[in-house]
Amino acid sequence: MTGKVCIVTGGTSGIGKAASLALAQMGATTVVVGRNRDKGIAALREIKEKSGNDSVFLMPCDLSSQSLVRQLAKDLLDRFDRIDVLLNNAGIFTMKRTVTPDGIESTFAVNHLAPFLLTRLLLDRLNASAPARIVNTSSVAHKGAKINFDDIQGEKHYSGIRAYGQSKLANILFTYELARRLQGTGVTANCYHPGVIRTELGQDNPWIYRLILAIIRPFFKAPEEGADAAVYLASSSEVQGQTGKYFVGRRPVNSSKISYDETVAKRLWELSEDLVHLQ
Numbered sequence: 001m002t003g004k005v006c007i008v009t010g011g012t013s014g015i016g017k018a019a020s021l022a023l024a025q026m027g028a029t030t031v032v033v034g035r036n037r038d039k040g041i042a043a044l045r046e047i048k049e050k051s052g053n054d055s056v057f058l059m060p061c062d063l064s065s066q067s068l069v070r071q072l073a074k075d076l077l078d079r080f081d082r083i084d085v086l087l088n089n090a091g092i093f094t095m096k097r098t099v100t101p102d103g104i105e106s107t108f109a110v111n112h113l114a115p116f117l118l119t120r121l122l123l124d125r126l127n128a129s130a131p132a133r134i135v136n137t138s139s140v141a142h143k144g145a146k147i148n149f150d151d152i153q154g155e156k157h158y159s160g161i162r163a164y165g166q167s168k169l170a171n172i173l174f175t176y177e178l179a180r181r182l183q184g185t186g187v188t189a190n191c192y193h194p195g196v197i198r199t200e201l202g203q204d205n206p207w208i209y210r211l212i213l214a215i216i217r218p219f220f221k222a223p224e225e226g227a228d229a230a231v232y233l234a235s236s237s238e239v240q241g242q243t244g245k246y247f248v249g250r251r252p253v254n255s256s257k258i259s260y261d262e263t264v265a266k267r268l269w270e271l272s273e274d275l276v277h278l279q
């Protein structure tokens with residue numbers, strides 16, 4: 001991976017941090033995007049120390065704000081003349097409905113709209129760097145979910161579990177639609193479920209939720225195991241040219257039936273364009 005530039009959103013903790021470290025250890029120039037600057041600085045120091053790679057950079061950005069996503073894309077384009085890998089990994093799970101500075105429900109904004117917007121803004125540079133790879137972190141939680149176009153932001157009724165499942169289904173619909181639109185460009189788009197992983201996901205939920213999590217947490221896998229599929233999809237020659245697939249671990253598997261519905265994917269794409277003000 002030496003000479004390649006990899007961007008990892010949510011690279012300051014959990015799966016993203018483990019993936020950033022692995023990519024840095026492979027020699028890649030690694031750009032860590034995270035919301036919390038202090039946490040980012042600590043992660044950066046750790047990744048540099050453990051990998052012995054000095055080409056690791058921190059780009060703090062709160063992805064819940066579309067103007068900050070646009071600023072991040074501009075900074076990345078100004079700073080890096082190539083982008084070989086974009087790992088859209090940052091995500092949240094919140095039981096309480098909150099809205100972003102743009103007035104959009106946070107789960108939908110951070111988990112789906114932010115990667116949608118960032119990818120679109122970086123696409124020309126990814127194309128110019130082809131062969132390049134886009135990897136999206138989804139989840140098995142997409143199973144049983146649907147895109148509720150009548151109430152996509154949970155304004156009438158919000159459930160954290162439903163919002164999370166919907167956002168992870170959106171990740172897959174976006175990946176497949178992107179792969180269709182990128183056919184022949186040399187840029188691939190795949191997504192994956194990392195497993196059930198011991199991370200900070202959902203840690204700011206109410207105490208009862210955290211208590212349950214604390215009890216079952218020891219049975220979860222380590223972040224490195226969760227990152228394995230991401231790093232594989234980002235770097236392995238075994239998946240060179242493969243696109244439009246959903247992986248669990250290193251194996252391509254079927255995602256839910258609705259995730260293959262091209263009408264739903266197109267509708268979601270157009271709605272997302274409207275919400276992030278893209279043509």
Ligand SMILES: NC(=O)c1ccc[n+]([C@@H]2O[C@H](COP(=O)([O-])OP(=O)(O)OC[C@H]3O[C@@H](n4cnc5c(N)ncnc54)[C@H](OP(=O)(O)O)[C@@H]3O)[C@@H](O)[C@H]2O)c1
Pocket residue numbers: 009010011012013014015016033034035036037039040061062063064089090091092110137138139140193194195196197198199200201202
């Ligand atoms: N853990 C699991 O079992 C599991 C299973 C399936 C899928 N996933 C998916 O894996 C991905 C990574 O989650 P994780 O489990 O590693 O959780 P995590 O430890 O909480 O990491 C989440 C990362 O996303 C970043 N992030 C969250 N909101 C952000 C925002 N508004 N702007 C910028 N960065 C933001 C966090 O940055 P800060 O720390 O700076 O806030 C952090 O680096 C998520 O997409 C999640 O849905 C996780």
